[in-house]
Amino acid sequence: MANLLNIENLHANVEGNEILKGLSLKxxxxxxxxxxxxxxxxxxxxxxVLVGNPxxxxxxxxxxxxxKDLLEMDPEERAGEGLFLSFQYPVExxxxxxxxxxxxxxxxxxxxxxxxxxxxxxxxxxxxxKRELVELDKSLSNRSVNEGFSGGExxxxxxxxxxxxxxxxxxxxxxxxxxxxxxxxxVAAGVQKLRSKDNATIVITHxxxxxxHIKPDVVHVLYKGRIIKSAxxxxxxxxEERGYDWxxxxxx
Amino acid sequence: xxxxxxxDIFTQYRKLIDENSAEGLNIYxxxxxxxxxxxxxxxxxxxxxxxxxVAKFFEKDYxxxxxxxxxxxxxxxxxxxDVPDLSTFLFFLVNDLFYNENIPVxxxxxxxxxxxxxxxxxxxxxxxxKYYGKIADVKNNGVVAFxxxxxxxxxxVYVPKNVEIDKPLQLINLLQSSVDYLxxxxxxxxxxxxARLKLLACDHTVDSSNFLVTQVTExxxxxxxxxxxxxxxVNSEAVVRLTSTFVHQExxxxxxxxxxxLECGVTRNNYRVKLAGEHAEASVCGLVVAExxxxxxxxxxxxxxxxxxxxxxxxxxxLQDNAIGAFCGRILVEKDAQKTQAYQTNRNLCMSPQxxxxxxxxxxxxxxxxxxxxxxxxxxxxxxxxxxxxxRGIGKQKAYDMLMQAFAAEVLQHIRVPSVRExxxxxxxxxxxxxxxxxxxxxICK
Numbered sequence: 162m163a164n165l166l167n168i169e170n171l172h173a174n175v176e177g178n179e180i181l182k183g184l185s186l187k188x189x190x191x192x193x194x195x196x197x198x199x200x201x202x203x204x205x206x207x208x209x210v211l212v213g214n215p216x217x218x219x220x221x222x223x224x225x226x227x228x229k230d231l232l233e234m235d236p237e238e239r240a241g242e243g244l245f246l247s248f249q250y251p252v253e254x255x256x257x258x259x260x261x262x263x264x265x266x267x268x269x270x271x272x273x274x275x276x277x278x279x280x281x282x283x284x285x286x287x288x289x290x291k292r293e294l295v296e297l298d299k300s301l302s303n304r305s306v307n308e309g310f311s312g313g314e315x316x317x318x319x320x321x322x323x324x325x326x327x328x329x330x331x332x333x334x335x336x337x338x339x340x341x342x343x344x345x346x347x348v349a350a351g352v353q354k355l356r357s358k359d360n361a362t363i364v365i366t367h368x369x370x371x372x373x374h375i376k377p378d379v380v381h382v383l384y385k386g387r388i389i390k391s392a393x394x395x396x397x398x399x400x401e402e403r404g405y406d407w408x409x410x411x412x413x
Numbered sequence: 414x415x416x417x418x419x420x421d422i423f424t425q426y427r428k429l430i431d432e433n434s435a436e437g438l439n440i441y442x443x444x445x446x447x448x449x450x451x452x453x454x455x456x457x458x459x460x461x462x463x464x465x466x467v468a469k470f471f472e473k474d475y476x477x478x479x480x481x482x483x484x485x486x487x488x489x490x491x492x493x494x495d496v497p498d499l500s501t502f503l504f505f506l507v508n509d510l511f512y513n514e515n516i517p518v519x520x521x522x523x524x525x526x527x528x529x530x531x532x533x534x535x536x537x538x539x540x541x542x543k544y545y546g547k548i549a550d551v552k553n554n555g556v557v558a559f560x561x562x563x564x565x566x567x568x569x570v571y572v573p574k575n576v577e578i579d580k581p582l583q584l585i586n587l588l589q590s591s592v593d594y595l596x597x598x599x600x601x602x603x604x605x606x607x608a609r610l611k612l613l614a615c616d617h618t619v620d621s622s623n624f625l626v627t628q629v630t631e632x633x634x635x636x637x638x639x640x641x642x643x644x645x646x647v648n649s650e651a652v653v654r655l656t657s658t659f660v661h662q663e664x665x666x667x668x669x670x671x672x673x674x675l676e677c678g679v680t681r682n683n684y685r686v687k688l689a690g691e692h693a694e695a696s697v698c699g700l701v702v703a704e705x706x707x708x709x710x711x712x713x714x715x716x717x718x719x720x721x722x723x724x725x726x727x728x729x730x731x732l733q734d735n736a737i738g739a740f741c742g743r744i745l746v747e748k749d750a751q752k753t754q755a756y757q758t759n760r761n762l763c764m765s766p767q768x769x770x771x772x773x774x775x776x777x778x779x780x781x782x783x784x785x786x787x788x789x790x791x792x793x794x795x796x797x798x799x800x801x802x803x804x805r806g807i808g809k810q811k812a813y814d815m816l817m818q819a820f821a822a823e824v825l826q827h828i829r830v831p832s833v834r835e836x837x838x839x840x841x842x843x844x845x846x847x848x849x850x851x852x853x854x855x856x857i858c859k
Binding site for chain 1: 807820
């Protein structure tokens with residue numbers, strides 16, 4: 162399978178503290194990778210570094226994405242290249258309407274790829290189709306981005322944006338946190354429908370339950386800024402049962 | 414002393430000033446002169462003028478048009494307002510002179526007067542003398558006194574009892590002169606009991622000369638009257654604009670004043686609103702987008718004189734480059750004004766390290782059963798929001814523009830005439846794109 166993402170010996174700081182300490186990870190097209198690990202192990206830092214959050218500083222290592230140096234790119238370029246992060250805490254942006262926001266995002270990423278802006282009719286059709294995918298209420302598209310959305314609506318809105326932008330590599334950062342069973346099912350079904358042999362997904366989660374719906378090819382355990390174990394989906398089940406202690410005791 | 418030369422001019426040309434104006438305006442000049450001689454122009458020494466040194470602006474030599482000579486210029490020919498759905502009754506003030514020719518025939522409701530303040534003063538002496546100069550107090554206000562001394566013409570709207578003008582009125586204030594020019598204009602708006610009026614006043618500069626403008630506006634809202642007064646300033650950087658707007662509200666009246674500054678030189682806007690009848694509602698809003706060396710200073714004073722009134726102030730500033738903004742919002746709740754509700758919000762963005770904002774909320778409350786609040790923030794754009802937009806593929810500059818637009822739009826959302834609101838939102842968008850905020854195909858702003 163074609164390699165999509167290649168992280169080698171990645172070190173990253175936030176506010177002067179080193180969080181990632183030599184992380185390596187390979188993701189191929191068509192794969193779903195789950196990243197698990199105790200709190201503070203660096204899962205969200207990895208997600209933030211990959212999408213270019215300016216609060217994080219990479220001090221060592223490399224990230225190659227479709228053969229290109231990802232770390233050299235601005236966040237908007239990474240989005241143009243097909244990278245997408247479903248935020249753990251989606252930001253509320255008062256005054257910016259959902260429709261204007263997603264239309265601009267779509268057209269800017271299309272422009273990056275050398276495509277014409279989408280026509281108004283096609284845009285509305287696409288909106289409707291993708292909204293139904295995550296069962297997002299129509300009225301939300303007339304509201305400001307995430308403003309006054311419930312926790313579940315915010316997460317469904319992230320997957321809605323993912324569906325609209327059709328990324329090559331999606332990173333879901335604890336998309337399951339704060340979701341009730343129904344919302345979890347909707348979100349997972351949405352992600353599942355978007356899977357193809359041409360894209361890949363990194364699922365960051367604490368819990369097995371999301372992985373019941375989105376079946377991963379590989380499960381990694383991240384601890385103290387490095388991946389300490391990688392195995393098949395059965396690892397997630399084992400972690401659910403036994404916790405992390407048996408794994409991490411050798412690394413403390 | 415800068416005042417002396419103006420007192421000399423006034424004394425010397427008094428006859429000319431009077432001849433080219435109307436008796437109703439002339440009789441106020443002596444008192445104004447007395448007050449002006451005592452008070453003079455406000456300088457930085459006064460706390461309320463700490464950020465705008467008015468006296469300094471008058472040091473420069475400006476031309477006056479005391480003979481009130483008209484211009485060989487038909488604004489109706491070059492003005493093409495192509496705002497969709499914005500059908501207005503259109504009028505012009507060229508500098509400080511009402512443009513009385515070529516006015517398209519418009520069918521205004523019976524008894525309504527819209528036009529020159531000077532002509533109205535001659536033809537409707539009773540009504541005029543009942544209102545003119547009654548709330549624009551020349552005491553302790555050098556600029557208002559100065560305006561009252563020199564003013565010869567301006568704009569007047571009179572809407573009699575229970576009459577509603579369905580379409581908005583649009584007044585375009587043009588600054589046009591090949592030499593540096595001092596314009597003193599007056600606006601008087603009388604909306605009697607139960608009457609309704611929507612007025613949009615747009616300020617534009619046609620020539621590149623230096624301009625100094627004093628504008629005194631008096632708005633009377635009778636019982637149950639409803640008045641919308643929107644102002645848009647798109648002036649050149651060579652314009653100093655000093656406005657004083659006075660509002661008097663009777664019981665259950667509803668007045669909205671909303672001022673948008675998109676392009677300017679130095680602007681100082683004073684608002685004084687008196688809630689004189691119970692259950693009156695006032696909204697005073699302002700939006701400022703300033704860049705380069707532009708300065709905008711807004712002062713609002715809401716006076717709750719009687720119980721059960723509501724007032725809202727919302728002022729937002731976006732300051733780029735070396736722009737300076739100032740805001741002072743004062744709420745006075747008088748002793749018996751129980752059940753008052755008065756809210757004030759001032760939010761500001763400094764988009765560069767050099768931009769500066771000075772803000773001062775003042776609450777003066779003498780009643781004990783009131784709801785009053787004020788909120789003030791000055792800061793930068795939300796970095797998290799910026800990153801969120803960028804992570805979706807929206808470039809840095811577009812993301813900035815989008816967030817600034819969203820920040821500013823809140824003030825425009827208060828505009829109660831949808832077509833005006835939409836047009837201003839569009840102009841705002843142009844402004845952030847770095848395009849000159851000009852209205853579509855209109856030829857007025859070169």
